[in-house]
Amino acid sequence: MANRRKAPSNLNALPMLLQESVYIGVDIGKFKHVAGFISKTLLERHQHFEHCPAFVFEQSREGFRAFVERIRSYCPLEHCFIVMEQTGHYHRPLLHYLLELDIPVYVMHVQNRQGGILKTDKRDALGLANHLYNQLALGVQVENKLQVVRRAVPPSEAAAQLKGLMRHRYELAIEATQRKNKLTAICDELFPELTQVFKNPNLPTALDLREKFSTPHAVATASLIALREVRKKSYPSETQLLLLQQLAAQSIGTKNLARQRGLLLEQDLLIKEMRLIQEHIERLDLEIAQIVEHSREGQILLSIPPIYPMYAAAILATIGHIANFEDAGHLKAYFGWAPKRAQTGVSFDRASLTRGGSREMKKVMYLVAWNAVKSETEWASLYKRLVPRLCTYDERTQTYKGKGKAIGHVIGRLITLIYALLKQDDEMLSHLPPGTEPPEPILYDPDLHKSHRNGHYRPIRKEHATNHIVQVEP
Structure with a gap:
């Protein structure tokens, strides 16, 4: 019995004779990506999806161009469908590049790999391509919604601007909360009686007082004129300032000079960081509000x-x-x-x-x-x-x-x-002729x-x- 020759897996051995759809899965990496190619003819030729061809390309414009040229050697770009997992931010450059070429791109959640099998980038890429082929070409329904592929749509102009700004604002808010917690802890150790006058020791007036009169002794020995310069308008009142001096004179805060020096330095740095973070948040809020108010989607949402x-x-x-x-x-x-x-x-x-x-x-x-x-x-x-x-x-x-x-x-x-x-x-908007001025939302x-x-x-x-x-x- 003659030995059966295994079909070559390189792409050059398979000229573009097919006008059928090709389904491509891309395993995303930090520096390199792996693309697996599947179609009806490829599956018939290689018998199993894991034996279908794959292509490795770099995370660069030259690598992306080589990937697109490899796709063209299989089929026209309008006949290909690509799927990738949403792995952090590494997939975004390739996603944007393919969308600019009007190539249909699908995304899906990161999949759990089956245990007990050899894991390779090629196997993962071909597994993604098989998912895409089953759902688009064969119409197979999956029970787990995390395995459903979803067509990637470019974000609107407002959403593209807001995504990074909102993420940065969210991170700044977390950092501000962390510094507030540290400042509260320092106040509890250095001058715990301060909260009897300032319920929130991290308010602007309280921080100004803590920065200028950093220890209970400094508060107790300061003149009322100097304390009045720190307050905003009439808060705290004269009575509250006198109470604050009495509390400072009898404070149970730490008296260890070495510990005080460490706490004062940390408090001074934290107050400066807090003000910088607040300045950045205010700038972000202004920019975000302008983007929302000048976008169609923002005007629609603000009407609710x-x-x-x-x-x-x-x-x-x-x-x-x-x-x-x-x-x-x-x-x-x-x-x-x-x-x-x-x-x-x-x-x-x-x-x-x-x-x-x-x-x-x-x-x-x-x-x-x-x-x-x-x-x-x-x-x-x-x-x-x-x-x-x-x-x-x-x-x-x-x-x-x-x-x-x-x-x-x-x-x-x-x-x-x-x-x-x-x-x-x-x-x-999608039904408007090109060049037509859109009506009000x-x-x-x-x-x-x-x-x-x-x-x-x-x-x-x-x-x-x-x-x-x-x-x-x-």
Whole structure:
């Protein structure tokens, strides 16, 4: 029996005779990437997806060009589909490069590798390509949503600007909190009685006092005129300043001079760092507010009463582009507010939130909902109607328990409204002829919201010239 010759795996041995689609998985690395190629013909030739060809290229423009040329040797660029995992930031240069060429790119969560098998970059790349081939070409459905591939859509102009700014602001806020905690600890050791006058020892006036009169002895021996120069307007009052001097004279703070010198140096540096961080945060807030107010998506979000510029910026930076989400349910899941139900027969039935989603957006939407229910909006009316229906009344305390369920419903409807407004604006812009000046964005109208809640619903029509959207309130 003649020996069966193994098909060559190099690309030069396979001329471009096919006009079929080629599915490519890219295993992302820090300096080099590995691409695996799969198609119907390649699978027939190599028998198994792990034996299909692969290509290694560098994380550079020359490497990206070589990768694209290798794709062209297989098929036209419009016939290829590429998938990659979202591994930190290393995949972004390649993603942006491919999107500029209008190549369909899909992304997916980082996958858990099966234990007990040899792990190589080529195997990982071909495994990704096989995932893409199964879902796009064969229509295979996966039970685990983390294995679903999603078409990558370039972020909007506002989202592209806000993403980095919001991430930096979030990091600065964390650093500011860390320094506040350190300054509080130093105050507790150096001059604990300060909090009897300044409830918050990290307020600007308190920090000015701590910087100029760094020890209890300096405060006790200072003149009232010198202490008055530190205060803002009439705070602290004359009585409070006298009390502060009395407390400083009898302070139980550390008297060890060596320890005091260390604490004073650390306190001085922390105060300067705090002011620098606050200056940067204020500059970021100004820039972020301007981006939101001058963007179409920002104007739409700001028209919803409980959404402030910083919340709108967080939403835009998180979603990137509304086309990334098929429906409002996917947006809820991405924000971490999708319900999950567990049921077994008739003895167990419980609903809760999924653990997935963005942690930052889960907090942001919670704050948005609380601002909504505390103000005179339709969301507050909805919350008041839902509390008696969804919560348990406690006769002893004369209050309702479990109000989080009502808040969750409000958040769900807010996310649905956000999706409807942004999706409608995106579809309207996509149908405009090139070069056409886009009309004003369609905004949220609280009067229409109220009329719809009362049963007077009218579907939005193209011939309407109104600048507001109809929102359904069941």
